[in-house]
Amino acid sequence: MSRVSVPCHVKSTVALQVGDMRTSQGRPGVLVIDVTFPSVGPFELQEIVFKNYYTAFLSIRVRQHTSMYTPAKWVTCLRDYCLMPDPHSEEGAQEYVSLFKHQGLGRQHLGSLLVRRLLGSELGPRWVLVCVCQMLCDMARVLELRLILRQPSPLWLSFTVEELQIYQQGPKSPSMTFPKWLSHPVPCEQPVPLLEGLPDPSRVSSEVQQMWALTEMIRASHTSTRIGRFDVDGCYDLNLLSYT
Amino acid sequence: MLQEESDLSLVIAQIVQKLKGSHLYAQLERQAWGSWEKRILKSLNSMCTELSIPLARKRPVGEQKELLNKWNEMGTDEPDLSLFRPVYAPKDFLEVLINLRNPNYENGDSLSFRTHLGLIQVPLKVKDIPELKEFFVELGLTTGQLGIDDSTQVPPELFENEHVRIGQKVLAEQDSAAAQQYVRQGSPTALRAELWALILNISSQPEDILYYEQLKTNVIQHDLLVDSLIYKDVKLTASNDDYYFVFEDYLYQVLLCFSRDTSVLGHFAYNSASPPKSYIRGKLGLEEYAVFYPPNGVIPFHGFSMYVAPLCFLYHEPSKLYQIFREMYVRFFFRLHSISSHPSGIVSLCLLFETLLQTYLPQLFYHLREIGAQPLRISFKWMVRAFSGYLATDQLLLLWDRILGYNSLEILAVLAAAVFAFRAVNLMEVTSLAAAEAVLADLSTLKVMPLLQIFLFATVT
Numbered sequence: 212m213s214r215v216s217v218p219c220h221v222k223s224t225v226a227l228q229v230g231d232m233r234t235s236q237g238r239p240g241v242l243v244i245d246v247t248f249p250s251v252g253p254f255e256l257q258e259i260v261f262k263n264y265y266t267a268f269l270s271i272r273v274r275q276h277t278s279m280y281t282p283a284k285w286v287t288c289l290r291d292y293c294l295m296p297d298p299h300s301e302e303g304a305q306e307y308v309s310l311f312k313h314q315g316l317g318r319q320h321l322g323s324l325l326v327r328r329l330l331g332s333e334l335g336p337r338w339v340l341v342c343v344c345q346m347l348c349d350m351a352r353v354l355e356l357r358l359i360l361r362q363p364s365p366l367w368l369s370f371t372v373e374e375l376q377i378y379q380q381g382p383k384s385p386s387m388t389f390p391k392w393l394s395h396p397v398p399c400e401q402p403v404p405l406l407e408g409l410p411d412p413s414r415v416s417s418e419v420q421q422m423w424a425l426t427e428m429i430r431a432s433h434t435s436t437r438i439g440r441f442d443v444d445g446c447y448d449l450n451l452l453s454y455t
Numbered sequence: 456m457l458q459e460e461s462d463l464s465l466v467i468a469q470i471v472q473k474l475k476g477s478h479l480y481a482q483l484e485r486q487a488w489g490s491w492e493k494r495i496l497k498s499l500n501s502m503c504t505e506l507s508i509p510l511a512r513k514r515p516v517g518e519q520k521e522l523l524n525k526w527n528e529m530g531t532d533e534p535d536l537s538l539f540r541p542v543y544a545p546k547d548f549l550e551v552l553i554n555l556r557n558p559n560y561e562n563g564d565s566l567s568f569r570t571h572l573g574l575i576q577v578p579l580k581v582k583d584i585p586e587l588k589e590f591f592v593e594l595g596l597t598t599g600q601l602g603i604d605d606s607t608q609v610p611p612e613l614f615e616n617e618h619v620r621i622g623q624k625v626l627a628e629q630d631s632a633a634a635q636q637y638v639r640q641g642s643p644t645a646l647r648a649e650l651w652a653l654i655l656n657i658s659s660q661p662e663d664i665l666y667y668e669q670l671k672t673n674v675i676q677h678d679l680l681v682d683s684l685i686y687k688d689v690k691l692t693a694s695n696d697d698y699y700f701v702f703e704d705y706l707y708q709v710l711l712c713f714s715r716d717t718s719v720l721g722h723f724a725y726n727s728a729s730p731p732k733s734y735i736r737g738k739l740g741l742e743e744y745a746v747f748y749p750p751n752g753v754i755p756f757h758g759f760s761m762y763v764a765p766l767c768f769l770y771h772e773p774s775k776l777y778q779i780f781r782e783m784y785v786r787f788f789f790r791l792h793s794i795s796s797h798p799s800g801i802v803s804l805c806l807l808f809e810t811l812l813q814t815y816l817p818q819l820f821y822h823l824r825e826i827g828a829q830p831l832r833i834s835f836k837w838m839v840r841a842f843s844g845y846l847a848t849d850q851l852l853l854l855w856d857r858i859l860g861y862n863s864l865e866i867l868a869v870l871a872a873a874v875f876a877f878r879a880v881n882l883m884e885v886t887s888l889a890a891a892e893a894v895l896a897d898l899s900t901l902k903v904m905p906l907l908q909i910f911l912f913a914t915v916t
Contacts, residue, residue: 265559296580297580299569300578301557301577301578301579302579302580302796365561366560366561366578367559367560368561369559370559440717441673441715441717441750442677442746443735443743443746446735447511447677447735447746448511448512448513448735448736449509449511449734449736449746449748450509450510450733450734450736451500451503451504451733452496452499452731452732452733453732453733453739454493454496454497
């Protein structure tokens with residue numbers, strides 16, 4: 212399941228506050244971030260990825276293109292999604308979050324989502340907290356996004372979301388599908404009686420699918436350490452430790 | 456179908472859980488840890504240059520033969536270690552933790568509902584007593600415990616016999632999850648070694664013994680500066696301890712091999728620290744000649760050998776002892792000397808300890824703070840060493856049973872608070888940090904399970 216990044220323009224955050232912002236004492240607890248897609252027409256949104264920075268609750272509203280004659284309207288797709296279970300403490304405060312549109316995905320896919328790495332971060336591969344959540348609306352024909360961030364705790368100086376990236380469904384890449392013979396045995400080769408003691412072939416094929424997913428995952432995470440050997444060609448004469 | 460799916464999900468959930476909270480937050484916190492790591496490297500480098508000893512060198516053949524001959528009695532060696540000093544001690548590490556600050560956190564002068572009166576100023580989520588009661592439900596007053604219900608006054612038919620019978624059954628079934636659940640109520644002495652091996656998934660296969668022998672060969676072939684640090688640490692700590700001095704030779708055999716074990720590098724995937732790097736002599740800057748130093752990436756600090764010493768009571772075969780220690784290190788002990796926001800990390804344990812004391816013994820906390828004896832300054836060394844060397848060994852092993860059973864180090868913070876609660880009356884009368892330290896200097900007579908039970912389940916809040 213591939214995805215394609217959609218170029219977006221993230222507007223600066225707008226704080227919502229009651230009264231005069233210059234004279235009031237407290238810090239705003241609600242921020243709004245508008246995201247527009249100037250170079251792309253209405254598209255089907257598949258995934259929203261961002262790095263949280265002390266936002267406690269997130270709501271997302273979407274402006275969808277309906278038809279030529281009715282004006283586009285705003286629909287709430289996520290309401291008060293909790294990013295920080297305790298707004299006063301650090302838990303969840305700086306997590307990478309991926310919001311994936313639930314589209315009748317099976318449990319198997321949930322497994323592979325959880326281990327997918329977020330590439331392209333300057334800190335290198337990062338583990339992503341994936342939230343496969345029920346978006347309340349259909350994410351087709353998206354024109355604009357509005358993220359409403361809430362942080363009720365007075366302990367934090369600021370809060371926002373960073374590194375916002377939007378993805379739409381990419382074309383199905385053939386390399387990601389299983390070889391045909393693995394999932395669809397040729398009908399004429401089906402064994403007629405199931406031999407005693409042998410497992411059911413369809414069960415085995417699904418187990419192999421899961422093993423395949425795991426090996427892909429392991430292969431994707433490179434380890435640069437050589438197993439067992441710590442020396443270089445038998446030599447371990449060292450001078451000083453390096454600070455970099 | 457569903458079983459495999461849920462197994463896979465379980466494995467992945469465990470991986471996510473392990474990685475969650477293992478990152479360091481915020482630029483400044485990362486900088487604090489980075490500058491601490493740099494300090495350690497500088498200290499090691501300056502020791503190298505001052506003493507004109509290389510970080511690592513290949514032993515000449517004669518020296519190799521000699522070491523091989525006295526492998527089982529390295530303790531009889533009395534090298535001159537006076538010029539070596541430990542790279543750091545727990546109290547240095549405490550200073551780093553005290554200075555951890557979150558730049559996004561309101562650290563104003565005015566008191567607010569979340570002002571931290573203790574030393575740790577990082578707002579991590581820690582459990583309170585109701586949550587701890589739920590988490591440690593098997594330690595409750597109505598559940599039998601080894602450490603309480605096996606005392607001489609209690610007839611063994613009431614609890615002990617049945618508990619031992621269940622333990623033997625668990626071992627017969629070789630059920631690791633059941634063993635983990637079982638040791639929450641303590642492990643009988645006779646079964647403990649096997650139960651811990653079962654929980655940690657250690658089975659002495661021939662390849663494990665071969666691996667250990669390979670590490671031994673590495674020790675014979677290469678001499679590391681870190682070896683001298685290990686020698687010094689063992690001589691200063693374990694050799695001076697009444698309970699552990701007999702195991703001195705075992706400690707060398709385990710720790711010297713541990714330093715050469717590159718498989719330990721794997722734990723840096725979920726540890727926010729990073730292993731120190733060096734280059735082969737003459738090849739500075741060339742990545743193909745970059746190596747980790749020591750090979751396992753862990754620089755021992757003062758008291759490190761105390762992680763191994765209690766295990767010597769359980770395992771007498773060096774390769775098994777080694778495997779058990781290595782597994783316990785990469786699962787638990789590394790969290791005690793590296794910074795992370797994990798609930799079992801040392802920062803969370805310190806905060807849990809201070810919060811428990813502040814909430815449930817406010818008068819004591821306030822009094823100690825007023826006399827300049829912040830409680831964490833006294834209890835930190837207990838927690839960093841997982842109480843090894845402070846408690847009597849049978850009590851320590853009962854404590855470590857629960858660490859394995861609950862897969863969490865939080866019990867260390869709870870025990871530290873329970874000790875303060877136990878000696879509260881004496882502590883209220885002291886007027887200086889030194890006097891407070893004196894009251895809490897000797898923990899060898901304490902019985903941990905009654906203390907924990909009373910603190911969690913029998914204290915009027």
